[in-house]
Amino acid sequence: MDTSRQSAAKAPKGNEPPAGGLDAVDHQLVKLLVADGRAGYAELGAGVELSGDAVRERLKRLISDDVIKVIGSVSPATAGLDSFALVGISVRGPVLPVALALAELPEADLVVQTTGMFDIIVELVCRDDRELLRVLDESVRSIPGVLTCLAMQYLSVEKYAPEGSQQLLVGGGLSGGSGAWEDLDDADRALVAVLQQDGRASFKELAEQSGVPYASARRRALRLLERGVVRIVTITNQLVYGRRVQAGVGLRVQGPVPDVVRTLRDIDEVEVAAATTGPYDLLLEVSCASRADLYHLTGTVLRRIPGVMSTETFSYIDIHKLPYTWTAL
Missing domain, CATH: 1.10.10 (Arc Repressor Mutant, subunit A)
Known part of the structure; x- marks a missing residue:
């Protein structure tokens, strides 16, 4: 899953990528940024045999084309955030204006247009349940075009290992930095x-x-x-980089959920797994190389896990907002 597993060819001279996609230099730059998001342009240039100025221009393009985003990631515990939910939204009329309006909400951590039973899924990150309810009522449901909202609140995040995150969450807790939001001035x-x-x-x-x-x-x-307190994280947009096929998957489970979670942690394509309220016992975020691989994962691999009764898939069509915190479901 890690971009460091990709082999990079010797960097070519020049600054322009081939028409229609990323070249070996781009892939190598992403690999270096995953290792150190604040590496200097000269240091990055030495890694790809380009000048610092050439690297600067490439990074501008990668960021402007939504291939990557380098952000400071803050642990929810540090930021005083305690209430999280994935909200499935159905829309009356055009979807894009609603998605763009949701992306403007400061509490929206991720906004994605999807196929399946929802037109949009949005992750809300709030300080407490009262704030979550307020955001749902006053901000989300009030957007013109929003027809229905189904809020699925997180009970625990059991796996967090998205590509490029340099973080790993197991068992509902994040090994983060010391200090709380109240300790900062x-x-x-x-x-x-x-x-x-x-x-x-x-x-x-x-x-x-x-x-x-x-x-x-x-x-x-x-x-x-x-x-x-802040971790510099390079987030890669999997719809244009890496595995390219990304989806949310809802699982209904019979029997103990932890038994299913133990198996999910060993499945490389499953990057995030969260126990939730609502219609699903577990919500997953998965990344696959192709639609055929996604079909195999959801139709065969996940359904073979003892205790999994059914799967429901929401394929990502367009990502309008990437996360600022570790949550990223």
Whole structure:
């Protein structure tokens, strides 16, 4: 699953990729960014035999084309977030305007257009259940065109290993950095907010965008990164990079859910698994190389697991928002 498993050919000279896709240099750059999202342009250039300026332009293209996003990821415990839900939305009329409106909500961590019983799935990340209810009532249901909402609240996240995340969650808890949101002052929080938008922001950009003086911004940012309060993560858009076929899968289970979870953790294509309320006992996010592989996974592999009664698949058509926190379901 890790992009580091991809072999990269010797980097060609020049800065332009071949028409219609990514070249070996692009793949190698993504690999290097997964290893260190804040690596300097000169360091990245040395890894692909290009100048720092050429690397800068390539990264601009990869980001603008939604191939990757380098962000500062914050543990929910650190940020004081305690209520999460995946919401399946049916739409009356055009879907795109609704998806774009949902992407503007600060509580929306992921917004995806899908096939299946839902037109859109959106992940909401809130401080508590009261805030989740408020966002559903006042923000989501009030968007013109929203017909129905089905909220599936997370009980525990049992696996979290999306490609490019450099994180692994097992058993409902994340091994994150120390400290809580209340322990950070306004300057720290301002710096975190900038890093959540751009994990590669320079110390100068951090100072300018946060309003914190340069020397303090540099010292504070280094401390936040060293303590693991913020982790720099390179997120890859699997619809245009890597396995290319991505979907959500709802599982209905008979018998103990942990027995099924133990098997799911060993299936490479299953990147995220969460126990939820609602119509499904488990919600998965999966990535496959092709539609045929997705069909084999959902129609054969998952259904062979003892205890799995049924599967329901929501294939991703377009991703409008990628996550700022670790949740990413």
